[in-house]
Amino acid sequence: MTFSQGLAADIGGTNTRLALVENGQVREDTIARYRNREFGSPEEAIDSYLADSGRPRCKSAVIAIAAPIEGKAIRMTNHPWMFDAEGIGKVLGGAPVTFLNDFEALGYSLDRVSPQRLTSIYDPGRPIREQATRLVVGAGTGFNAAALYQNLHGLQVGTGECGHSTLAVETESELRLWSYLARNRGRASIERALSGNGLREIYEWTCLEDGRAPDTLAPAEIASLANSGGDRCCENAARQWVTFLGRVIGDLALVFLSLGGIVLTGGVTRSLAKFLQEPEFLGAFCAKGRQQQLVSGIPVQLLDDDFAALNGCAARMSA
The missing domain is CATH 3.40.367.20 (Hexokinase; domain 1)
Known part of the structure; x- marks a missing residue:
């Protein structure tokens, strides 16, 4: 079993994106995308990712969700999944779990975005x-x-x-x-x-x-x-x-x-x-x-990076 600083996850209404974080940075070789409809719960999707990744032991997790973040139980707006930090923590072997709104994670990612991923729309x-x-x-x-x-x-x-x-x-x-x-x-x-x-x-x-x-x-x-x-x-x-x-x-x-x-x-x-x-x-x-x-x-720019929110999760993990 390998050890990782943490798990970053960006869970939207259609797709779940996940990656491992080391030294405050997303490991690009560990990024994966899953279709939500193929799993009955976020715990199932995360468990599948951990199995595909060789069962790394994560010290913590930061999970960005397309939903208002309020209370201990989070319900997605455009998908029937429910999120519970304790339940996800069990999948991670007891690691603490932090929930963010997905756009909060995108916000934290902007200072980590490569300039090559930004196209000027209006200057x-x-x-x-x-x-x-x-x-x-x-x-x-x-x-x-x-x-x-x-x-x-x-x-x-x-x-x-x-x-x-x-x-x-x-x-x-x-x-x-x-x-x-x-x-x-x-x-x-x-x-x-x-x-x-x-x-x-x-x-x-x-x-x-x-x-x-x-x-x-x-x-x-x-x-x-x-x-x-x-x-x-x-x-x-x-x-x-x-x-x-x-x-x-x-x-x-x-x-x-x-x-x-x-x-x-x-x-x-x-x-x-x-x-x-x-x-x-x-x-x-x-x-x-x-x-x-x-x-x-x-000015208005277009970000061409479907995994940017994972960098925001990593930034929050390191804060």
Whole structure:
């Protein structure tokens, strides 16, 4: 049996990513990804990883979860798993377990991200303000954001559940779309649009508005057809999706005054990277009335690293 400083885990609504941590750093040769649907519980997924890794003895574990972190029992928002620190600790041989929100882990990861994994989406041509607040925002199975602050105690990360805020619309057609997303739900949240399922439902609505029946397409297929120009409704859905994204992150930039920049992440965001360079995204991002000049000075980057949150877990483990 080998010994490890700890286990880092990033558990989203669809995938679980795990790695061993040594000397405060993720061991890249130990990174693995599992599909949540293949396991009945997080304990089963973690136990399978430990078995595949030769049963290392971990001194501690930091687990990032796509859910609000409150109390001893954590319930995921977009997956039926429940988390209990004591139960997971038993799988780890009695090691102490710390839970983080997944975007808290992403926040802690940003100072460890390789510059090669960041692509500029919008560069205002101004120096980034040192020590200013930064944001990390992502859309995948769900949607959320975290703010990074510098204070006397170093880097601090604040998280919430902003994906469940109400989606803002500005045009009559968007109001019709909002009603479509809100059907049988009472309202349309940001996450109802800015997620994989959201892209699919926007595509369905776009087809209906165009007078055609939507095909049965997965979000990845919609993104692929949009990128290739192979389907007009897929392309229009992608443009509407990035319009919503630009509007939301512009709002968040004002809420948190994120003059240090915004980092975008998430599988759906990355799949529509081409459309982030289009006028719909930037126009919606900067359209903030009397504060347009302020928001227009904030740089936006795209993070191409699906395992970044594991580095955030390692940073928290070493703190």
